Amino acid sequence: MKKLIGLSCILFCSLVVTAQRPVPVKPRILISTDIGGTDPDDNQSMIHFLMYSNLFNTEGLISSPSYGHGTKQNLLEMIALYEKDLPKLEKHASGFPSPEALRAICKQGKQGAAPFAGYTKATEGSRWIVTCARKKSDQPLWVLVWGGLNDLAQALHDAPDIRKKIKVYWIGGPNKKWSANSYAYIVANFSDLWFIEDNSSYYGFFSNKGMPDSVNTTDYYDRYMSGAGNMGKDFKNYYGGNVKMGDTPSLLYMMDGDPNDPMKESWGGSFEPFDHSPRQVFNRNTTLTDTVTVCSLLEFHFKGPKANIPPDSACFMLIVKAGIGEQKWAGYYRGDGDYVVRYAPKQAEKISYTVTAAVPGFKEQAGQFVVNNEWPGIRGKTDYPLGPHWYTDRNDPQLYDGNIQGGDYNKEMAEGSAAGLGKALGMVKE
The missing domain is CATH 2.60.40.10 (Immunoglobulins)
Structure with a gap:
């Protein structure tokens, strides 16, 4: 994963940073998040999304906490901060969604893990996934899952026809623990999905290995973000301002080049096909x-x-x-x-x-x-066979960041990104 991934992007309006490649069309996205649960990195990633929301056609924001006590209210609180910062953002770019439009697409998903079957009953969130997926469009609906897969599994169970209308980028890893049953249901019954399973590459996003001095996750807030609007102030409430944003690679993947090519090098990771889920x-x-x-x-x-x-x-x-x-x-x-x-x-x-x-x-x-x-290791007799459009972290040993598979970095792009920090901050702090 290119280590520029967003350290220069946080809270800095919709600045096109060094080496960003054009996206063919403005993508349709729906975000399923466990914001308000046990890990506040979703709050950080939601701030990042809102600052770049003009780059997407956003159709849904779903609260889907497999663990913890997150609710739709956590989404609404972030949108309230965005509403305060929006006048400054609109001085520099157009196309930002109105706060009212964002509130209208916030939905409550399942709270808590799915049972062994992998699904239970429909939620407001799962029904909204179905509604959005069934919209007439020449584009797929990109479902970016930042937590458990419970609402996605429910939507697929209730409306299996949507399998050909969606593409999924899932931040897996520890989130697989919280939604093991819904994951099992999906791989067993929907192996023909188009699906990126990012189990470890996203770690490269908040690793400081090989980074220039000007881009460091532990002091980044004090050096660059302090004073950058209401959302910038709120960022300090999560990990003391230290950058994690473990779900942000799913957004950056949609911002850099053609998202239909998961094997390309991109800010959100580069992935390879795999044909069995162990x-x-x-x-x-x-x-x-x-x-x-x-x-x-x-x-x-x-x-x-x-x-x-x-x-x-x-x-x-x-x-x-x-x-x-x-x-x-x-x-x-x-x-x-x-x-x-x-x-x-x-x-x-x-x-x-x-x-x-x-x-x-x-x-x-x-x-x-x-x-x-x-990962994914040698094929075993009890593995789940997968279709031709499942992708995961690259297993080239040279791309490991320590013991993190796929967590590689691109120092040249990181340095180029750091060079644009001054201009970006000036735009936001005006």
Whole structure:
């Protein structure tokens, strides 16, 4: 991923920075975000989007928090800040959407993870995806997913005809953990989608490796952003102003060149096709002799008592212990004594887990496994086969940023971007 990706772009009006290539047509986009959840980087990315919203035909902003307490209100609060800054933006560029138009397309999606089936019932957000996808247009609807896939999975379940009308760019990685069930539903049933699965390349966006001194994520706010409008002031509330914006690469991908070519080099990453989504199924407790693929879908089946519980009921807990601490994941009863949970590890490490259930006769269990760093790895018998239009992080070893696959950078473009900072800031701070 080119390391210029937006460090010069944040909050600086719609300035065309060094080496930006024209986009063939103004793209139709819909953003599904877990803003207001556990990670405030969505607030940072939403600020970035609003400052560049004149570059898109935006058809939907959906609150879809797989985890945490995000709501549509979080979107409306960001639009209120945008409304205050809009007069300054309009001095330098045209085509910005009105605050009223943006508010009208804010929709509430599912709150919380999908059950084992991967879908439940329609939400305002999932219905809006269907409505937008079915609009008569010569262009696809680009669905940019910044969190879980729950509302997209619901929309596809309810209206499978939209599969040919949408293209998806998903910031995966840790978001796959929060929506493992909806991801499984999509890859199992809609392998013919056009889909970018960015599991790690986006890390290159907030890495300082190889960056010039003038572009640094940790002091960028104080050096360049302070005083840049109401949204600039608000940016300080997230990570103390340190730049993360892990979802922004999906926007930058739409701003630099032809988005229909995912293998091109671009600000939002360069991707390659892959024909299998790794999935490993365990019908036993694992040990450290078991190695799994990073970002793969793990499906654990545990034997327990035959219970009078409706199928697909959350009734037990997988408690994962790793370097990040402890996290809990709901497991589901599938009938006939079969207890199942899905999990997706986001990084190479050793993981320990315990399984507990408030079900009479269910014995607590434990296990361990090792996560390697080779996505998508060698094809396995239980993998999900994919169609010809699925793309993911490039696996060339030379493009790793440390242990981050695809997190490469382009120093020349970063330096060229930094050179334009003075002019851009002058435009915004007027």
